[in-house]
Amino acid sequence: MAASQEELESYYGKEIILADRELVETGSKQILNNADKEDVAFLVVGDPFGATTHTDLVLRAKREAIPVEIIHNASVMNAVGACGLQLYNFGQTVSMVFFTDNWRPDSWYDKIWENRKIGLHTLVLLDIKVKEQSIENMARGRLIYEPPRYMSIAQCCEQLLEIEEKRGTKAYTPDTPAVAISRLGSSSQSFKSGTISELANYDSGEPLHSLVILGRQCHELELEYLLEFADDKEKFGKDVANDQEYFKPAAWVPPTEDDSDE
Amino acid sequence: MAASQEELESYYGKEIILADRELVETGSKQILNNADKEDVAFLVVGDPFGATTHTDLVLRAKREAIPVEIIHNASVMNAVGACGLQLYNFGQTVSMVFFTDNWRPDSWYDKIWENRKIGLHTLVLLDIKVKEQSIENMARGRLIYEPPRYMSIAQCCEQLLEIEEKRGTKAYTPDTPAVAISRLGSSSQSFKSGTISELANYDSGEPLHSLVILGRQCHELELEYLLEFADDKEKFGKDVANDQEYFKPAAWVPPTEDDSDE
Numbered sequence: 001m002a003a004s005q006e007e008l009e010s011y012y013g014k015e016i017i018l019a020d021r022e023l024v025e026t027g028s029k030q031i032l033n034n035a036d037k038e039d040v041a042f043l044v045v046g047d048p049f050g051a052t053t054h055t056d057l058v059l060r061a062k063r064e065a066i067p068v069e070i071i072h073n074a075s076v077m078n079a080v081g082a083c084g085l086q087l088y089n090f091g092q093t094v095s096m097v098f099f100t101d102n103w104r105p106d107s108w109y110d111k112i113w114e115n116r117k118i119g120l121h122t123l124v125l126l127d128i129k130v131k132e133q134s135i136e137n138m139a140r141g142r143l144i145y146e147p148p149r150y151m152s153i154a155q156c157c158e159q160l161l162e163i164e165e166k167r168g169t170k171a172y173t174p175d176t177p178a179v180a181i182s183r184l185g186s187s188s189q190s191f192k193s194g195t196i197s198e199l200a201n202y203d204s205g206e207p208l209h210s211l212v213i214l215g216r217q218c219h220e221l222e223l224e225y226l227l228e229f230a231d232d233k234e235k236f237g238k239d240v241a242n243d244q245e246y247f248k249p250a251a252w253v254p255p256t257e258d259d260s261d262e
Numbered sequence: 263m264a265a266s267q268e269e270l271e272s273y274y275g276k277e278i279i280l281a282d283r284e285l286v287e288t289g290s291k292q293i294l295n296n297a298d299k300e301d302v303a304f305l306v307v308g309d310p311f312g313a314t315t316h317t318d319l320v321l322r323a324k325r326e327a328i329p330v331e332i333i334h335n336a337s338v339m340n341a342v343g344a345c346g347l348q349l350y351n352f353g354q355t356v357s358m359v360f361f362t363d364n365w366r367p368d369s370w371y372d373k374i375w376e377n378r379k380i381g382l383h384t385l386v387l388l389d390i391k392v393k394e395q396s397i398e399n400m401a402r403g404r405l406i407y408e409p410p411r412y413m414s415i416a417q418c419c420e421q422l423l424e425i426e427e428k429r430g431t432k433a434y435t436p437d438t439p440a441v442a443i444s445r446l447g448s449s450s451q452s453f454k455s456g457t458i459s460e461l462a463n464y465d466s467g468e469p470l471h472s473l474v475i476l477g478r479q480c481h482e483l484e485l486e487y488l489l490e491f492a493d494d495k496e497k498f499g500k501d502v503a504n505d506q507e508y509f510k511p512a513a514w515v516p517p518t519e520d521d522s523d524e
Contacts, residue, residue, distance in 0.1 A: 047336065049343025055483055062490065070344055072336035072447055074309065077349050079334040081311025087339050088355035092382055095350075118376040120354055185334055221317055228324065 047075035084225025091115030113171030119216035126151035150207030157200035309337030346487025353377030375433030381478035388413035412469030419462035
């Protein structure tokens with residue numbers, strides 16, 4: 001993941017064409033050009049099927065009767081297990097994009113809610129902006145790109161809290177436990193367990209980051225693992241216990257005489 | 263995945279100790295013995311965090327202050343994307359064990375139902391029995407092991423249908439679309455799209471197998487991919503459309519005059 005283009009070229013003994021988003025999304029003809037006659041390798045970070053664009057590329061190749069061989073790889077979708085939460089207890093994955101003044105999409109809120117209603121953890125993938133143009137440069141047709149931006153854990157948590165405050169339906173609360181995952185798979189990877197409001201003040205350091213919002217199905221072993229990453233283990237244990245009460249079915253209360261009179 | 267112990271030993275230039283289930287589950291002391299003084303590598307098929315036993319091993323190492331480094335790997339949990347369904351639309355993963363006369367566990371039924379209620383796909387991992395003793399041999403303390411058994415797609419689908427018939431709550435039906443995945447990641451990997459009742463008659467060949475039961479959130483690109491693996495594309499397309507109607511919210515019907523009179 002940390003290798004430079006030069007290092008990869010020297011490793012493979014071949015020239016590498018850097019495929020930016022534009023090339024991948026609109027340049028399938030260029031990528032598949034001659035692929036029926038010679039081998040073309042399309043390298044990705046993570047699992048090749050992490051993005052619909054890659055599925056689309058395979059479909060286009062199949063339509064042109066180009067044989068495709070997939071070599072699988074570790075991906076954040078399974079390496080996230082390194083935080084100690086079991087992979088089979090994760091629900092659907094959501095993406096958190098940078099909010100702007102006019103664009104604050106929150107469809108992920110319902111997905112987190114759905115996951116938590118059935119007790120599942122939610123992996124939140126944090127936005128990255130690489131090779132993006134400013135609106136002004138885009139309008140003027142200037143191919144000048146903004147410096148790359150990577151969402152921090154703190155910003156993600158602030159956006160989570162903003163939308164929860166707006167919706168007010170408690171899909172999660174400021175006290176819901178979560179795990180911040182930084183630089184996963186690199187030698188400097190780190191984890192931090194805390195509530196969403198605590199992590200809104202967490203300095204997560206260099207990118208990339210992801211966040212997992214806990215579900216109710218938190219096994220004893222999972223909790224033991226998460227406690228290793230908590231600043232205040234006792235508090236975090238209590239936060240998890242309190243949060244788990246959320247979506248439990250309500251306890252049965254025997255009717256009182258007043259109730260039966262009505 | 264297909265390498266023999268000898269091939270691995272020649273590749274690594276080291277002797278390898280075959281860790282069977284018993285050693286992994288009860289022999290952590292043996293595995294961690296001297297690991298504070300010399301490097302011990304614990305090799306697994308798939309992702310290291312696919313099993314709680316591995317999480318437990320890491321926790322035990324941490325308690326003894328043994329540094330642990332994790333090297334992630336592809337796993338069925340993400341390689342399943344090769345069937346064309348997007349990883350972020352999967353819910354919790356379930357395991358299907360071999361039914362016996364007295365033991366027919368079905369807690370997975372509710373999990374599939376929960377996933378399908380919110381539109382998500384379910385990965386079903388199929389049971390394998392390796393180095394198992396018969397009840398008679400176990401009772402007599404004879405260390406004789408049964409030949410390895412791997413659940414087929416057909417048997418998995420029969421067990422799915424049996425429990426649906428018993429429960430009768432339509433978490434899925436015989437007509438629910440699914441994808442059979444065989445020998446994933448190997449050169450002979452194959453996929454078959456069909457309804458659960460169709461796949462109950464499917465000869466899936468050599469192991470290992472997994473099954474994905476579709477959720478309602480089936481994107482156009484996902485369907486296009488799945489159609490490649492269907493015997494009757496037109497029928498499968500209709501099966502998917504019909505199944506998607508299942509958990510949709512009921513359409514609003516304007517009250518009739520009769521209704522408003524009541």
